[in-house]
Amino acid sequence: MNRFNFPDLGIGVGLRTVHFSHILGSQPDVDWFEALSENYMDTGGRPRYVLEKIAEQYPIVLHGVSLSIGGTDPLDFDYLRKLKSLARTVNARWISDHLCWTGVSGRNVHDLLPMPYNVESLRHTAERVRVVSDFLETPLVVENPSSYVEFATSTMTEWDFLASLAEESDCGLLLDVNNIYVSSFNHGFDPNVYVDAIPDDRVVQVHLAGHQNHSTHIIDTHNDFVIDEVWKLYGRACARSGDVATLLEWDADIPDFPTVHAEAKKASAFRSAGSGEWGVGSGTPGPDLAPALPLPTPQTPHPEVPHAV
Amino acid sequence: MQSDVALAPLQEWMQSVVTHPSDVYEAADAAEIAVDDVILPSRTLQPIQRVGIYHGMYMLRMIEALTVDYAAVAQFLGEHAFEHLVRDYVQQFPSRSYTFNRLGDSLPEYLASSTWKRRTFLRDLAKLELAMTHVFDEAEAEPLPADAIASIAPEEIADARIIPIPALRLLALDYDVNDAFQAFRDERPMKPRRQKSWLAIHRRDYGVYRMPLTREAYVFLESLAARQTIGSAIETFHRRFRRFPAQSDLFTWFRDWSATGLFTAIEAE
Numbered sequence: 001m002n003r004f005n006f007p008d009l010g011i012g013v014g015l016r017t018v019h020f021s022h023i024l025g026s027q028p029d030v031d032w033f034e035a036l037s038e039n040y041m042d043t044g045g046r047p048r049y050v051l052e053k054i055a056e057q058y059p060i061v062l063h064g065v066s067l068s069i070g071g072t073d074p075l076d077f078d079y080l081r082k083l084k085s086l087a088r089t090v091n092a093r094w095i096s097d098h099l100c101w102t103g104v105s106g107r108n109v110h111d112l113l114p115m116p117y118n119v120e121s122l123r124h125t126a127e128r129v130r131v132v133s134d135f136l137e138t139p140l141v142v143e144n145p146s147s148y149v150e151f152a153t154s155t156m157t158e159w160d161f162l163a164s165l166a167e168e169s170d171c172g173l174l175l176d177v178n179n180i181y182v183s184s185f186n187h188g189f190d191p192n193v194y195v196d197a198i199p200d201d202r203v204v205q206v207h208l209a210g211h212q213n214h215s216t217h218i219i220d221t222h223n224d225f226v227i228d229e230v231w232k233l234y235g236r237a238c239a240r241s242g243d244v245a246t247l248l249e250w251d252a253d254i255p256d257f258p259t260v261h262a263e264a265k266k267a268s269a270f271r272s273a274g275s276g277e278w279g280v281g282s283g284t285p286g287p288d289l290a291p292a293l294p295l296p297t298p299q300t301p302h303p304e305v306p307h308a309v
Numbered sequence: 310m311q312s313d314v315a316l317a318p319l320q321e322w323m324q325s326v327v328t329h330p331s332d333v334y335e336a337a338d339a340a341e342i343a344v345d346d347v348i349l350p351s352r353t354l355q356p357i358q359r360v361g362i363y364h365g366m367y368m369l370r371m372i373e374a375l376t377v378d379y380a381a382v383a384q385f386l387g388e389h390a391f392e393h394l395v396r397d398y399v400q401q402f403p404s405r406s407y408t409f410n411r412l413g414d415s416l417p418e419y420l421a422s423s424t425w426k427r428r429t430f431l432r433d434l435a436k437l438e439l440a441m442t443h444v445f446d447e448a449e450a451e452p453l454p455a456d457a458i459a460s461i462a463p464e465e466i467a468d469a470r471i472i473p474i475p476a477l478r479l480l481a482l483d484y485d486v487n488d489a490f491q492a493f494r495d496e497r498p499m500k501p502r503r504q505k506s507w508l509a510i511h512r513r514d515y516g517v518y519r520m521p522l523t524r525e526a527y528v529f530l531e532s533l534a535a536r537q538t539i540g541s542a543i544e545t546f547h548r549r550f551r552r553f554p555a556q557s558d559l560f561t562w563f564r565d566w567s568a569t570g571l572f573t574a575i576e577a578e
Contacts, residue, residue, distance in 0.1 A: 038408045044448030044475070046515035066407035072317040079407045104320045108404040109327060110370050111363060113320075121316050148362040150349045153314055188352050216353040217362065 002244070004139050004172055006094050006204045009059050009245040011267050013260055016250070020050045022257040030261060032059040034247050035090070037097075038066050041082040055090035061205070061245070062087055063174075064097040066108060069132065069142065070115040070125045071101035080135050087136070094204060096141035096174045099125070099162065116151035117161040122168070129169035141204050142166070143174035146182035146211075146220035158183065159197040166202045173198060175241075176207035177233040178226065178249075182218045191233055200241040208234060208267065209249040223252035225263055235270040243271045314347060322347065326360055328403065330396050333361035368392075371399045371412070378413040379438050381493040382431060394425070410446060413439060430489075430501040433482040437490055440478035440510040441517050447476035452513070452570030458563050461575060467540030468578035471533050471563075473571055476512035479522075479531050481505075487519055513570045520569065526562055529554060530571075538578065 001008070010031030015023075017039075022028070033054060040051050054060070064083065068076075087095055100112040115121050133140045144162055156164075166173055175198060177191075184191035208231075210224030226234075226248070238244070248264035314322070322342050329336030337344045337357055348356035372395045376383045383391040402415040417439060420432040452474060461469050485506045489499040507527035509520040522530065528549050532542035546554050566572065 042408055042410060043446040045446045045512065049449065049515060072320050076407060101320055102407075103404075104317070104324055106405050107324065107328070108407060109324060109367060110374075110404060110409060111327070111366060113323060113327070113363065116316065116319060124316060149356070149359040150351070151319070152347055152349055153319065186351060217351070217359075219362070219366075 001242070002172065002204050003201045004094075004204060006141075006172065007245070008243045009061070009093060011264050011271075012059075012061070012245065012247040013257075013264050014063075014247060014249045014251070015051070015054065016254055017047065018254050019257040019260070020046075023054060024050065026257075027057065028257060028261060030058060030264075032061065032093075032245065032247075034061045034063045034249075037062045037064040037083055037086065037095070040090075041079075041086050051090060060090045060092050061247075062090070062092040062095045063143075064095070065112065066102055066110075067097035067132065068100070068102040068108075069097060069128050069140075070099060070121060071104060072124070073104050073106065075128060075131060077135070080132065084136050087138075094138060094141050094172065095136055096143055096172075096205065098143045098145045099165070100145045112145045114145060114147035114149055114151070115161075117154040117156045117158055119155070122156075122161060122164055126165055126168040129165065129171045133169070133171060139170060139172050141172035141174050143176050143207065144179050144183075146176070146179035146186075146218075148186055148217060148219075150187055157189070157194075157197075159194045163197060163199055166199060171202070172204035173202045174205045174207060175203050175237055176209070177237055178207065178209040178211060178230050179220060181227075181230045181233055182211050182220045185213075185218045192236060195233055195236050195240065198237075198240075203237070203241045203244055205245045205247065206234060206237055206241075207247055207249055208264070209251075221252055222249045226266070231266070231270070234267065238270045246271070314342060318342075319347065323360070323363075327363045327367050328399075329364065330400050333357060333364040336364060368396065368399075371395050371404075374409045375413050375416070378410075378442050379416060379435060381438055381490050381499065382416075382435050384493055385427075385431070385434065385489075385499050397423075410442070413442070427501055430484045430486070430503075433480075433484040433486045434489060434499075436480055436482065437486045437508065437510070437519075440480055440508075441519075444476045444478055444510050444512045444517050447474075447512065449515075450474045450476070450573040453567060453572045453574065455564075455567045457575060458567055458572070465577055467543075468538050470536055470538050470576040470578075471572050472536070472574040472576060473530075473534050474511065474573045477534065477571055478510045479527060479534060480508045480510065481527060482508065487521055490519070509571065511569065511571055518569075525550065525554065525558065529559075529562060530566065 012032035012034055013030050015033040015035045035051055040048050098112045099115060102113060103109045129140050180191045180194045208226050209222045210226055212219045212221045246267045250260050322340055326336045326340050329339060344356045344360060348360055350356055351359060372392055375395050386394060398416060398419050401419060404412045417432050417435040420428050420435055425431055483505060485502045485504045487506060487508055488502060492499045507522040507524055509522055511518055529542055529546050532545045543553060
């Protein structure tokens with residue numbers, strides 16, 4: 001159990017509009033749903049109606065993309081008020097967003113832009129996390145992003161930054177193991193070191209997703225099945241943190257709900273302290289798991305236009 | 310290597326590069342700080358290529374979001390022209406909201422003042438799609454029972470206000486874009502037809518509907534939507550058309566609009 005006593009909700013699925021009818025009609029045996037906050041804050045239409053219906057039957061967690069916790073514009077308290085109101089309406093178990101910034105000078109780029117990892121941005125972000133947590137009256141849960149650049153001004157690793165941020169701001173962590181894999185490929189670090197460095201008592205939730213490998217870099221597209229290397233990282237995280245609320249994100253080329261749900265349920269093999277068939281805690285590698293993380297093969301740089309996330 | 314860029318100028322720099330309308334190389338040339346001073350290379354990509362990933366994704370997201378909101382405009386223009394339109398539009402009207410839902414709010418205004426061929430048709434088509442988006446997201450309200458208006462005492466009718474549901478938008482248009490939009494829905498070619506038209510866009514049971522109106526019905530319903538009393542709405546009608554609405558028209562309008570669920574409350578003076 002994490003230090004915040006946020007419960008292990010089991011294995012959940014990201015709530016997407018293409019699945020609304022299936023979920024309302026079939027009431028699938030899903031442990032919980034994660035809803036993208038911004039999709040429901042400003043609507044009184046069908047999305048909000050469906051979310052409230054689903055919240056009557058399933059635990060809901062709110063996951064945001066526009067808080068801009070690392071941004072240098074002032075915090076948007078209108079946004080935070082609406083977020084808090086929505087969280088109360090759907091009885092959100094917790095609220096998460098990304099370690100990133102989304103725009104400055106009043107603009108929103110609608111992307112999870114990366115932070116430089118140094119003392120200045122650590123202090124800046126930690127102060128904002130404290131303000132947001134106070135306002136929301138619940139510890140904010142911060143997710144590690146996937147990124148495609150590293151800044152010359154960085155003086156610490158992302159995992160050290162995240163651990164320090166959690167300590168200084170007393171926030172929870174949403175460990176996205178796919179993002180760790182994506183960033184490790186793009187920046188050339190060992191993802192196992194990252195997972196091992198995260199303070200496990202602050203991990204409230206884990207994210208899983210698929211991505212697109214462009215050989216020179218990986219884009220976090222959430223448009224495919226989870227690859228074996230990411231499952232292996234998930235198993236490593238489970239072995240450290242114990243059972244923790246786990247969620248599969250699928251945002252593009254979304255298949256039918258049973259397919260998404262079946263992919264999410266693969267996580268059950270790694271849970272219960274890693275004692276499952278695939279669990280790394282048992283010392284038995286899962287089927288088809290790569291023995292080691294492949295390093296990117298140097299090729300002629302060719303930054304393809306990535307899919308929108 | 311300039312490695313002492315503070316957080317705020319670094320974010321300003323990166324945003325200027327990522328949102329630049331041209332390619333990432335021109336974006337980098339236009340920026341005050343050299344890319345190599347800010348971004349490190351990876352084993353496979355140079356700094357310019359790494360920041361180029363964000364640059365490429367930015368415009369794709371804008372195009373994707375506006376294609377969802379303006380599917381008919383996008384279809385009419387074709388992929389290449391619509392992409393060009395989006396690049397120009399987001400330069401003039403960049404997103405300033407935490408939600409993508411507001412990104413396209415200024416597209417009709419942009420089109421009206423643009424030099425695009427068929428801009429008046431495109432503006433009206435965009436107005437229709439924007440109204441549908443707004444109606445989709447408006448707050449839900451219980452519609453009045455169909456017989457509620459008929460039950461108002463005769464001596465109170467003139468001073469009564471009939472309050473429309475929030476999910477209602479009224480449009481006065483220079484083109485018959487309702488017909489064009491239906492063609493789009495039916496996967497037929499959209500043919501711009503210059504003809505004044507009036508529409509009520511409304512929502513019922515979470516479905517969005519388009520209701521064609523006559524000019525007279527539009528003027529009367531617009532007055533009610535502006536919270537005029539029924540008596541004032543009739544006076545407005547008289548000023549506009551130099552005649553009073555026919556009793557039969559009033560009866561038909563109230564009957565049809567009530568049955569459609571356009572009203573949510575009656576307020577007496």
